[in-house]
Amino acid sequence: MNSHEGVGATHGGTAPSIFLRGISKAFGETIALSDVSLDLRAGEVHALLGENGAGKTTLMKILYGLTQPDTGLIEADGVQLTINSPRDARAAGIGMVTQHFSLVKNMTVVENIALASASTFSLDLGVVRKEIKAASERFGLEVSPDAVISTLPVALQQRVEILKALMSGCSYLILDEPTAVLGPQDIDSLLDVIKRLRSESGIGVVLISHKMAEIEQVADRVSVLRRGKVVSSSSVSGISTQELIGLMMGTDEVAVAQRRTSKQLVGNPILALNGVGVNIEMGGLSEVSLDVHPGEIVGIAGVSGNGQAELVRVLSGTLAIDKGSIVVEGNTLGKNSPQSLMRAGVGMLGEDRHASAVHALQVMENLVLDCIDSFATRFQLKQKEILQHCESAIAQFEIKTTPKQALGTLSGGNMQKVLLARLFSRKPKVAIISQPTRGLDVMATRYVRSLIMKASTEGTAVLLVSEDLDEVLEIADRVAVMYRGAVIGIVDGSTATRETIGQLMAGITK
Ligand SMILES: Nc1ncnc2c1ncn2[C@@H]1O[C@H](COP(=O)(O)OP(=O)(O)OP(=O)(O)O)[C@@H](O)[C@H]1O
Ligand SMILES: [Mg+2]
Structure with a gap:
């Protein structure tokens, strides 16, 4: 070969x-x-x-x-x-698409593929463009050859990676x-491609x-x-x-996680969004009103691309709101900046764990990254206290690592535990948690969900954004479904079914 x-x-x-x-x-x-x-x-x-x-x-x-x-x-x-x-x-x-893509982000599809196959194909971009077209049709992997990689959603970037591998004749x-990086619909189409590669090629x-x-x-x-x-x-x-x-x-004994029972909401919401709107081209948010009480887990379900990512960005302070207000513990935030949200006690676990962690730094350093002030005197870091904090987090969250291991060498599950430890050890009042178990194995998934439930029983208000409907149904007290940038319905978690949520996800409200 x-x-x-x-x-x-x-x-x-x-x-x-x-x-x-x-x-x-x-x-x-x-x-x-x-x-x-x-x-x-x-x-x-x-x-x-x-x-x-x-x-x-x-x-x-x-x-x-x-x-x-x-x-x-x-x-x-x-x-x-x-x-x-x-x-x-x-x-x-033999070709491989790795967990982290290797495309050059500021180059186009055709340039990336030409680069990868320089030894095999002509460097004439016109020729490569034709080759891409032929291969796209043959394998059922449609791409726009002249799109710049950084402008493509992750599912299309992955498609380019697959094409690149296939075009080198593997x-x-x-x-x-x-x-792990795809939403439900993209998963289905990828599985179709895989079947086709096997059967037709x-x-x-x-x-x-x-x-x-x-x-x-x-x-x-x-x-x-x-x-x-x-x-x-x-x-x-x-x-x-x-x-x-x-x-x-x-072991062949695997306990099934406990479904939640209907929960009586007590007290005032700790987080409230009142008619929050964000105007951006394609998408944005329209009139999102939502509240989360202490000890409650509110799940956000929806087909990806219906405003969930924007909602998370609003609550992390990286996307300014144009309308409405955000209220934490009764206080309306002047501006939803990262600082004001953090100061109000809103913590965050982002959907891309690799983006929120510094791979080259030690586990210990990553654990104190966003609260370094509490581990420093005016002139130096309190190394001994950082180490102690880290050792207790490793023990408490059952992380398979040592304090000085570089974070980038941990497995996905252990890396996620480090980030959850960082979030929860600060006892946030509100935790915004996005796609927490993406790419995690069955045990790690269960463990992460139990950590989220534990934090909620200790009083943290949790907003869980997840494309995994089973996850939302398993741990959320209430499920809010997003459709075209709006919350189209809110359902009690103990009575919600895949069917009721599925209908709302498709925009059907009756
Ligand atoms: N470059 C490295 N340096 C040190 N340890 C490493 C390195 N690469 C992998 N390991 C360790 O080797 C073991 C196997 O890791 P590997 O990434 O192959 O697991 P995996 O099965 O792919 O896990 P996951 O499902 O989380 O992706 C882990 O304990 C990991 O920490
Ligand atoms: Mg792996």
């Missing part, structure tokens, strides 16, 4: 199977992978499942040449492959948690996902990684969801 087959390559099951054999990898004391073997076949979707930190990304980075294993080898039909770089991987027919495509897909339903929907085989070892590899039809969860966690 070589990359010069180009876009028109027909794979049709001719690509060799790929075998990873006895792969081990340690990072210092952390054993990320230990003697892992895995078979990949052309024309098959192979799901890779495992809790946060199990080693899924590390294993796939090794296959794609981004990381070198300590021991082990990779073979294609008995022939050993030398994969020292992504370039070697692509030459062997017969295996690794997708590392591709659905004979491509072997490795799909890393934490969502059982997706795995059942598209995967042919599923392998489970647990603490750096493959504990199971089988056909999807031959194994139940419950068995898979059991294998992932090392």
Whole structure:
């Protein structure tokens, strides 16, 4: 297999199977992978499942040449492959879309693809544009070749990444948690693309996902990684969801989270939005009125792009309001600036954990990042107190890390726990929490939800914005549904169903 087959390559099951054999990898004391073997076949979707930190990304980075294993080898039909770089991987027919995209943001689609395939295609942009068009049609991945990457929503950026990989002629495509960054509709269309790649082009897909339903929907085989070892590899039809969860966690007893019962609202709301409006081109907010009481979790549901992101930005102070008012504990905020909101006791967990954390800094430093004043004298930082604060947060929030580990090397679940610890250890009066369990495994998801519920029972008013309807239904006391920038309905959480919320999400109010 070589990359010069180009876009028109027909794979049709001719690509060799790929075998990873006895792969081990340690990072210092952390054993990320230990003697892992895995078979990949052309024309098959192979799901890779495992809790946060199990080693899924590390294993796939090794296959794609981004990381070198300590021991082990990779073979294609008995022939050993030398994969020292992504370039070697692509030459062997292996492509990967990583958890963090690698597109050049201020360049166009066609420029990015030309750049990536400079060795394969002509640098004539006109030619590349035609190649993109052909590949878009063939794989069902429509893009505008001349759009600048930074202007594209994340689902389209991902599409460009996939096209880029496919256009380098890969017969295996690794997708590392591709659905974690997508809303429900984009997830469906991505799953369709995956099915099509498998059936029409004979491509072997490795799909890393934490969502059982997706795995059942598209995967042919599923392998489970647990603490750096493959504990199971089988056909999807031959194994139940419950068995898979059991294998992932090392137990087959998985308690189902408790549904909330209807809650009596006490006292005055601690956060109130009165007719809040934001005028921006395409979207914005119109007349949003909403209140959250102490100890209450109000969930915001809705199809993505109906004003949820703007609402979060308004409450983080990064989007000024044009109309209406925001009242915290009875005091109307003069301006919704980040400072005034923070001073009023409004804390925030943003939807992109990578944007709210500094990867290069230590866990300890990240934990005190937004309250550094309380750990400093006039002249220096109180290092000992920072360390103590960090150690107790690590223990209290059960974070698998050490205070001095660089945050960027933590698994998704552990990184999210650090950010939640940062938020809740300051005991905010109001917590705005956006997509808190995106990309988290079943256990971490449950843990994060229980942390949110715990904070609410301790009196924090929580506004939970989530595209995961099950999450909203599981933990919200009331569910507000957004449609076209407005709150179209508010439903009691204990009686809400997928159907009632689904109707509101579609804009139907009767
Ligand atoms: N560059 C690195 N330096 C130090 N430790 C690392 C590095 N990369 C990964 N690790 C560690 O290796 C282990 C496996 O991480 P990996 O990212 O492969 O997990 P994962 O299964 O992909 O998790 P997630 O579902 O959260 O993405 C984790 O304990 C992680 O902290
Ligand atoms: Mg990963």
